[in-house]
Amino acid sequence: MSEWRGRQPTIIDIAKAAGVSKSTAARALSDSGKISADARERVLNVAKRLGYERNYLAHSLRSGRTGMIGLVIPDIANPFWAEVARGAQDEASKAGVSLLIFSSDWNPAREASHLRVLRQARVDGAIVNPVADNVDGLGRFGLPIVLIGSSAERFPELSSVGSDITQGVGLGLDHLEKLRHHQPALLVGPKGRLARVRFSRAVHDWCVGHGVDPATLAVQEGEYTVESGHEAMTRLIEGSRELPRCVYAANDLMALGAMLAVREMGLRCPDDISILGFDGIPGGAFSDPGLSTVAKPARGIGIEGVKLLKEGIEGRVEHRRVLLPCSLKLRGSLAEAQDIMPDRLLAVGRG
Amino acid sequence: MSEWRGRQPTIIDIAKAAGVSKSTAARALSDSGKISADARERVLNVAKRLGYERNYLAHSLRSGRTGMIGLVIPDIANPFWAEVARGAQDEASKAGVSLLIFSSDWNPAREASHLRVLRQARVDGAIVNPVADNVDGLGRFGLPIVLIGSSAERFPELSSVGSDITQGVGLGLDHLEKLRHHQPALLVGPKGRLARVRFSRAVHDWCVGHGVDPATLAVQEGEYTVESGHEAMTRLIEGSRELPRCVYAANDLMALGAMLAVREMGLRCPDDISILGFDGIPGGAFSDPGLSTVAKPARGIGIEGVKLLKEGIEGRVEHRRVLLPCSLKLRGSLAEAQDIMPDRLLAVGRG
DNA sequence: GTGAAAGCGCTAACAG
């Protein structure tokens, strides 16, 4: 209403205008303690009229709680992480806390800096997917913290939430088996990454449990990008004695790259080669055929992360590890295995 | 080092431990004012030893600046907005301020709530893409504000940064003309949206300037989604006397949907129908053929938004409008127009 | 019920 170009009204202004003391005004405004209905109403009215808004800085300074939590992820522009952020955002706003999102761009130094900023901003806690291998910083963060993603293994003492890779890998392998693809070739990530280890181990375990010799599966490495998936697929086709009829990629982008490579070599997906991805990125719907994939519960991870963190902040639960199930997203890139190999395939890739 | 399970040390602890007064410690810690090299060093050493970290709440409460700025966008899971956020994040961390990202999910009520939270958190300013048509809230935000996206037009008095739609549309149309597609069909957004108006107007103006009668262009509406693009394209083909040989979609998702529709009708892109999108989302690279598109400067918008806001906060500049140029991203979905229409095309779509 | 008073941790005059 009024064009008060000056500073925003403080609790003192309200108290004065309502003819009560600072503390009575505070009590009315924070809806706490004993206060007469009359006084409370008068204060509230004045507050509304003057456009009062609680100063959260002062509030937090005094109460020791900021009502803010931090989220540190590797890349906000990556659809998977964006989805995690969205889930966290939803849950945070439902819980009435503000979420501070930080993107580390896979840079450990930047991650450390973000963590520092968060602590200095006195957030009540943080959700982090650590990119730094040396994660000392986390140990001494000194605030409630929840880990997301694969790095949880390195910090068994911290609460964490992630996707159940073992279950997800099994889901994919089971489905491939149903399509009679018993020995899919694998497109995995680079050696160093923990995610790679977990994927490979899950595949290994599944094989052992299903009477398949893990050593018989062809494997190619990639960098989790479309380009490297393309290259890996090319190497795979050119390097194998027999044309692979099915490929299981550890990540959707590589799967998409593989699909491109397949087409470029004059082969067809899924008729000649079936392709299964892992992630569930939206872009997988735009390829031709659409990419079938094992989708990670990205949004759920964000939601659960916030819930877990709240538990930690409120001291309700000491420590907990949550594993969310993956789900199968079937589009067009998978076909049943043919018993007889079409003649024209025999000639392909013998470059 | 030390396992102080207690509270973090304050400036008073430092002062005491260093044997100086609170203010001397403050001066050393904030690197301001006159202070002897000796005292400064002693304080700094103690601070480091005790693991001192400035309490930004108190700092902000006192100094009136929080060093935080807000970013309110419609959807963090949308690749375009994620990219904007990433740009803003980069620039913010370069400028040494923290960025609070909020996603309104196209919900005006939620947007209003986010704006309130930001003001209550005493951010120094905010960057907003308003979804609410009734944007009273913005006017009385009371803090420096920068608008991003198309809504800038409704608030000529506020600073803003956006993409140059007119230039972008022209870029696309120029290129199509070069390929001898003089009358592309248009896939535009829903009537209400400002973005739709701007796109249509830009096309109109280009036509007038290039001797094309705007009324001769076929137009279909969509909702900016893959599905609606698919439907619009189907309507377009079934509804036109002559098969359109080129389509210009106002958004990439609709273009992708159109591509799907084209293929389903037994036509080929780009041989039979050329398709041009508008946005530049990463998913456009996964389609077959890859989607040629006019890319909006998403990251640049985020970067420029932060720069503009900083100017506003520091009172350096009163008001400014920045328009960033779009760029052409050529992939496989565009081909030169054929003079003669292949026979088989004449039969298609006469459902 | 209500008010007075004492801080939360820090900055910014102001004297020394």
Next chain:
DNA sequence: CTGTTAGCGCTTTCAC
């Protein structure tokens, strides 16, 4: 150059 003092706006005893 350094220490003292007075708050920033709010919550929270503690008396009355």
